[in-house]
Amino acid sequence: xxxxxxxxxxxxxxxxxxxxxxxxxxxxxxxxxxxxxxxxxxxxxxxxxxxxxxxxxxxxxxxxxxxxxxxxxxxxxxxxxxxxxxxxxxxxxxxxxxxxxxxxxxxxxxxxxxxxxxxxxxxxxxxxxxxxxxxxxxxxxxxxxxxxxxxxxxxxxxxxxxxxxxxxxxxxxxxxxxxxxxxxxxxxxxxxxxxxxxxxxxxxxxxxxxxxxxxxxxxxxxxxxxxxxxxxxxxxxxx
Amino acid sequence: xxxxxxxxxxxxxxxxxxxxxxxxxxxxxxxxxxxxxxxxxxxxxxxxxxxxxxxxxxxxxxxxxxxxxxxxxxxxxxxxxxxxxxxxxxxxxxxxxxxxxxxxxxxxxxxxxxxxxxxxxxxxxxxxxxxxxxxxxxxxxxxxxxxxxxxxxxxxxxxxxxxxxxxxxxxxxxxxxxxxxxxxxxxxxxxxxxxxxxxxxxxxxxxxxxxxxxxxxx
Numbered sequence: 402x403x404x405x406x407x408x409x410x411x412x413x414x415x416x417x418x419x420x421x422x423x424x425x426x427x428x429x430x431x432x433x434x435x436x437x438x439x440x441x442x443x444x445x446x447x448x449x450x451x452x453x454x455x456x457x458x459x460x461x462x463x464x465x466x467x468x469x470x471x472x473x474x475x476x477x478x479x480x481x482x483x484x485x486x487x488x489x490x491x492x493x494x495x496x497x498x499x500x501x502x503x504x505x506x507x508x509x510x511x512x513x514x515x516x517x518x519x520x521x522x523x524x525x526x527x528x529x530x531x532x533x534x535x536x537x538x539x540x541x542x543x544x545x546x547x548x549x550x551x552x553x554x555x556x557x558x559x560x561x562x563x564x565x566x567x568x569x570x571x572x573x574x575x576x577x578x579x580x581x582x583x584x585x586x587x588x589x590x591x592x593x594x595x596x597x598x599x600x601x602x603x604x605x606x607x608x609x610x611x612x613x614x615x616x617x618x619x620x621x622x623x624x625x626x627x628x629x630x631x632x633x634x635x636x637x638x639x640x
Numbered sequence: 641x642x643x644x645x646x647x648x649x650x651x652x653x654x655x656x657x658x659x660x661x662x663x664x665x666x667x668x669x670x671x672x673x674x675x676x677x678x679x680x681x682x683x684x685x686x687x688x689x690x691x692x693x694x695x696x697x698x699x700x701x702x703x704x705x706x707x708x709x710x711x712x713x714x715x716x717x718x719x720x721x722x723x724x725x726x727x728x729x730x731x732x733x734x735x736x737x738x739x740x741x742x743x744x745x746x747x748x749x750x751x752x753x754x755x756x757x758x759x760x761x762x763x764x765x766x767x768x769x770x771x772x773x774x775x776x777x778x779x780x781x782x783x784x785x786x787x788x789x790x791x792x793x794x795x796x797x798x799x800x801x802x803x804x805x806x807x808x809x810x811x812x813x814x815x816x817x818x819x820x821x822x823x824x825x826x827x828x829x830x831x832x833x834x835x836x837x838x839x840x841x842x843x844x845x846x847x848x849x850x851x852x853x854x855x856x857x858x
Contacts, residue, residue, distance in 0.1 A: 451761050477767035487762035491780050500776055501766035546762075553766055 402427045402557060402588050403448060403479075408457035410443055417443045419612040421457070425557075428586045432593060432603035432620075436635060440612040441592045445559050448590065449479045462556055477505060480550030484562040486542040488534040494521070494545050495530040498552045506553065513552070520548040524578050540571030544578055557588040564595055596640060600624055608632045647825050648832050655829075658815030659836050665811060666798040669736035670744075673797070674790075676737065677744025682774070684749050695745070702742035708803050711735040715807045732804035732811075740797050747789045751782035784855045791848030795841045802837075812836060 403425040410418040417440045425431050433441045446452040448459060450472045459466045461475045489497050498517035502508045508516075521527040524544040534542055543563055550558055560579065564572045576598050583589055583602045593599065599606050600620045607617040608629075616629045624640075627633045683695035702710070715731040755778050763773035805814035816833040820826050 449765055451765065473767055473769060476765055479765075481762075481765035483758060483762065485758055487756075487758040489759065489762070489777055489781075491784070501768055504772050504776065505767040549766070 402429070402462060403590070404458075404460040405444075405448070406458045408444070408447060408459065409455045410440070410447060410452060411455045417612050418447070418454075421609075421612075421614060423607070423614065425588065425590060427556075427588055430583045430587075430589045430591065430602055430604045431607060432591045432599040432605070433607045433609060434593070434596070434599060434635075435609035435615075439609045441609045442561050444609065445481075445561050445590060445592050448559055449476050449481055451481075477553060478556045480553060480555035480558045482543070482546050482550055482558065482560045482563050484565050486534070486539070486546045486566070488542055488546055488549070490534050493531050493533055494526065494537075497534070497545060498549050501549075502552050516554075517548070517552055520551050521545075523551075523581075524548045525574075538571060539567045540574045543567065543571075543575045547575075547578055547582075551582075557590065558582070560589065560591040560593065562592055562594070564593065594639065596624070596636075608635065610635070643831075644825055644828055647823060648828050651819050651823075651829055651832060654819060655812060655815055655832055655836055658810060658812035659840065661809075662798065662801055662811040662813075663840065665732055665736060665801045665804065665809075666794065668733050669740050669801070670794050670797050672733070672737035673740030673744045673793075676741030677746075677748050678779075680741060680745035681748025681752065684745060685752060699742045699745055702739055703746075707735070707739050707800055708806065710739055711803055711807060714738075728804075728807050728809040731807060732801075732809045736797060736801060736804065739800075740793060743793055743796075744790065747786050747793065748782065750789075751786035752778055754785055755781050787848065787851050787855060791845065791851070794848070795844050798840060798844065799837060 403423075405421055405423040408418055408421040408423075409416065421444060423444075433444065435441045443452055447454050448461065450466055462478055464471050464475055464478075466472060466475055488494075489500070492500065495514070495517055498520065499510065499513045502513040502516065503510060506513075518527060518530070521530055524547055526541060526544050526548065529537060529541065529545075534545070537545065547558075547563075563579070564575050567575065572595065576595060579589070579591070579598070580602050591598070591603070603620050605617060606620050606623040608615045608623060608627075608631075610631050616623065616627060616632045623632065624636065627636060680695045680698060683691050684699065686692045686695075711731070714735040715726060715728070718731075719725050759777055759781070760773055763777045764770070768776070801811060802813035804811060805817065808814070810818070812833060816829050820829050823829070
């Protein structure tokens with residue numbers, strides 16, 4: 402589904418990603434963990450070209466990411482959920498969900514509204530369809546943001562620390578939505594510090610440090626039987 | 641001090657006609673200036689080097705030279721280049737809108753830059769093109785924020801439009817001059833002219849304040 406080969410990314414002198422190879426299968430839930438500054442968010446942002454890789458290749462659903470033309474094609478198929486939600490503040494919840502399906506997929510308002518409403522029901526936000534983002538709590542905003550990404554019927558969803566900007570009591574409602582998506586078979590790549598989620602929902606956990614994949618495997622293997630010292634020391638600090 | 645009120649009273653209809661023309665020039669110039677400013681403001685943020693440099697040169701040139709000189713350039717220099725005389729009305733609108741465009745471009749640039757980068761990223765990650773993201777996400781938010789400086793620009797243009805009197809265009813200031821040439825009542829007439837400008841600018845600033853309240857930035 403997503404295939405990354407020898408991906409490098411530098412910001413000026415600083416090399417953030419130093420040769421990442423990664424393949425993600427359909428319906429797989431991959432959780433990326435690692436210390437801050439390890440390059441995990443940058444990796445995620447490279448997958449839909451919010452950051453342009455310095456070298457290496459990324460193929461999404463058979464389309465190789467290269468020029469501007471097919472970037473839009475790939476972005477249509479890969480949804481992204483941001484740490485700070487990034488809902489459009491001048492639009493209602495419903496309008497947030499309608500914009501891309503109508504402008505990019507060229508759906509009629511009627512069809513787009515039908516899809517939007519069913520997604521809002523799915524994330525438990527149907528009663529707030531006409532509210533503006535500022536009237537919602539952080540957890541509610543993030544659930545809307547997930548619904549907005551789903552409205553494009555993406556083949557995969559990327560999550561960039563989706564619960565890091567949330568108050569503790571709101572984290573669960575967002576994780577529950579993500580868990581439900583995983584159970585439905587959505588292909589997901591999740592950068593997170595929520596180890597409980599990684600353990601419970603992840604098919605595979607990847608530990609990144611210093612721009613490299615240090616270790617990867619099943620949650621059971623990473624959390625209980627990590628081989629690498631760096632993985633162990635990172636986990637000992639956060640668990 | 642003796643003010644000849646009868647004189648002012650007689651002059652008022654002529655001056656009000658001039659004020660109407662002042663409003664016309666201002667509205668047309670700021671209207672065209674908005675179009676120019678939006679394009680140039682976006683161009684200044686472009687990653688395409690020539691587009692960026694050309695727009696920088698335009699803004700720097702206009703902001704670095706007096707409007708009065710720009711009016712002379714359009715009215716006297718342009719006909720030499722093109723070989724045909726230019727109508728004072730066209731010259732006035734052209735000079736004022738080119739001038740206003742440069743200031744409005746800076747207002748737009750600031751407004752666009754003030755919108756969080758995450759908004760663009762959210763739009764692009766949904767598959768919207770650059771233009772669609774600008775049109776539906778960035779501009780509507782930026783526009784709300786730039787209402788106050790746009791209002792200032794409108795007021796500044798209304799006052800600066802008095803400069804087109806130098807090419808003989810009969811707006812409010814020029815009307816005042818002509819009446820004084822006939823009556824020698826400079827004090828009375830300039831007082832009346834100033835008062836009419838004040839009424840117009842005050843009305844605009846109240847209107848802008850209303851717009852600000854209505855589209856309060858959330």
